[in-house]
Structure formats: C-alpha cells, structure tokens
Amino acid sequence: MKKIILFVGGILAVGLLHAQDKAASDAQANNPLANSIALNFQNNYVPKLTNAPYExxxxxxxxRYAQPFVKGKLLLRVSVPFSTVAVPNVATGIVNTENGLGDMNAFLSYNFVSKPTATMGVGPMxxxxxxxxxLLGSGKWQGGVAFVAFIxxxxxxxxxxxxTWQASFAGDKNRPSTNFAxxxxxxxxxxxxxxxxxxAPTWVFNFKDDSYSIPLGLGIGQVLKxxxxxxxxxVEPQYTMLHKGTQPxxxxFMGINLQFPN
Structure with missing residues (x-):
C-alpha cells in the first residue's frame, strides 16, 4: 500500500510540475522581451475616427521581427507597417485612399533585468x-528611447x-516636425x-499639437505549441475613452505571434 501511495504521489507531483511549466510557457508567449526569436503578424483596423466623416x-x-543576442541581454525588434488611409475630401465628398508601406522603426533593448518572473529593458529607437x-508617414527621421517591462x-x-518617446531630427523640410510619446x-x-x-491598447500623446488618444482594450487569445x-x-476590440483631436x-487589434527556439 505504501508503494502505491508513493507511486500515485509521484504521478501527481509530475503532473503538477508539468502544469506549472505549461502555465509559465503560456505566460512567456506574451513577453515582448522573451529570449527567443519572434515573428509577429498584427493588424489594427480602425473603422471609426473621432471628429472625422464616417467614410x-x-x-x-x-x-515585426525580434532577435535576441548575448544570451538574451540584448534584443533587436524591427517593425514594418503596411497601411491603408481613407480620408474624405470635404469639398468634393470624394474619398481619397492611399495604401502601401509606412515608416519602418526599430529599437534595441538592453535587458537589465532578465528573470523568469520579471524582464525589463531600455534602449534607443x-x-x-x-x-x-x-498620408502613410511623417517624412521625417525620428529618434528616441524605449522602455519595456514584463512581470x-x-x-x-x-x-x-x-x-516610447521619439522626435524628428532630419527629413523633409516641408513636413512638420514630430514629438510624441x-x-x-x-x-x-x-x-x-x-x-x-x-x-494591450496604445496611448498616444502628440506634444506638437497637444492631441492625445487613450483607448482601453479587452480581448481573448489562444497559445498553441x-x-x-x-x-x-x-483578437482585441479597443474603445477610446479619452481623446483630443482626430483619433481612432x-x-x-488582432494578430498571430510566433516564437521560435533561440
């Protein structure tokens, strides 16, 4: 009987450890600083803007592609956007639509905290x-800094x-300068x-014209291995609670994120 109890106890312990490992793995699937190669395909559809015609x-x-280096101490993330912008002409009523490549960005994070329970990094972008x-970009070179944490x-x-914060430092002189967080x-x-x-809503603050957008989001996801x-x-619907100016x-917000062993 004692051997049976020890055997059953061992099976339960192994099952508990497996469940804990699975829970930890599911949690790390959303870690932007995880020590793994990542490839993300994400889409943000905005059918309604504030202070704008319904069209x-x-x-x-x-x-997005992320690549860790130096045993996870450094992480490079490159983001490439492809956008469609539809803006009605107030005078003619004709909807002007532009689509194509937007402004690419990248940041390099130094992960000064890198633990299973907490990851923090900071670096230039x-x-x-x-x-x-x-309509798809600012026409400016922009530089700044990024800080990210995952608990x-x-x-x-x-x-x-x-x-993140960034401001323009070069580019088309006929385009307005940028400064936003x-x-x-x-x-x-x-x-x-x-x-x-x-x-995972994004709050945007434009310091050049004092406009801002503060949405909240609640969605659902599924992790598979x-x-x-x-x-x-x-998939995550988001609604803007506070705003100033023309904002979503x-x-x-929806997507599929892939993590590969490093």
Missing amino acids: AYLNTTWI VTAPTAAEN AKSPVFQFGGLA AIQPFYFWQLGKGTYLRG MEKTVFNLF QFQV
Whole structure:
C-alpha cells in the first residue's frame, strides 16, 4: 500500500510540475522581451475616427521581427507597417485612399533585468521615413528611447508595458516636425489550456499639437505549441475613452505571434 501511495504521489507531483511549466510557457508567449526569436503578424483596423466623416478609416498591418543576442541581454525588434488611409475630401465628398508601406522603426533593448518572473529593458529607437505616400508617414527621421517591462510572478496574471518617446531630427523640410510619446500597458489573465484574456491598447500623446488618444482594450487569445514553435493568436476590440483631436474611436487589434527556439 505504501508503494502505491508513493507511486500515485509521484504521478501527481509530475503532473503538477508539468502544469506549472505549461502555465509559465503560456505566460512567456506574451513577453515582448522573451529570449527567443519572434515573428509577429498584427493588424489594427480602425473603422471609426473621432471628429472625422464616417467614410474615414484606417487599417495597418504590422510585420515585426525580434532577435535576441548575448544570451538574451540584448534584443533587436524591427517593425514594418503596411497601411491603408481613407480620408474624405470635404469639398468634393470624394474619398481619397492611399495604401502601401509606412515608416519602418526599430529599437534595441538592453535587458537589465532578465528573470523568469520579471524582464525589463531600455534602449534607443529610430524611425525611418520609408512611407510610400505622404498620408502613410511623417517624412521625417525620428529618434528616441524605449522602455519595456514584463512581470510574470503569477502564472495566472501577467502585466507590463512599453513606453516610447521619439522626435524628428532630419527629413523633409516641408513636413512638420514630430514629438510624441506612446504608452502601451498590457495585461493578461490565463484561463487555462492556453486560453487567456488580454488587453494591450496604445496611448498616444502628440506634444506638437497637444492631441492625445487613450483607448482601453479587452480581448481573448489562444497559445498553441507545435513541436518547438509557439503560436499565439488573439483578437482585441479597443474603445477610446479619452481623446483630443482626430483619433481612432473604435478599433480591432488582432494578430498571430510566433516564437521560435533561440
């Protein structure tokens, strides 16, 4: 009987450790500073803007690649946007639509905290004026700094944020200069079996014209693992609670994030 009890106890212990490892793996699937190669395909659809005709809309698809270096101490992330901007002409009523490549950006993070339960990094960022059309970019070279943190002390609830600031320093002299900050809080609630609730809205503050946008988001995601690749699929509606100027009123943020062993 004693051997049976020890055997059953051993099976339960192994199962508990596996469940804890699975929960930790699911949590790290949303870590932007995870020590793994990542490829993200994300889309942000904005069917309604504030202070704009109902025909106006925005749609941006982001392709992001992240590569860690030096045992995860450094992480380079490159983002490439492809956008569609539809703006009605007030005088004619004709909707002017431009689509194509937007302004690419990259940042290099030095992860000064790199633990299973907490990751923090800071580093420079740069945005290049690669937009195919005027409406799709600023026409300026921009530089600044990024800070990101991810806290995963609980296997159930994780949180963190990405804060960036950048301003123009070169580019088209006929285009206005830029100076803005963006704060993206994120929060994840694990429901089990890879399913989780999430929010990752981006708050934007434009210091040149004092405009701002503060949305809130609540969506759902699913983490799957196929062999060694982690697939993270999600959809997240967002609604802007506070704003000034022409800003997204309602938007749908969705995507699929892939993590590969480094």
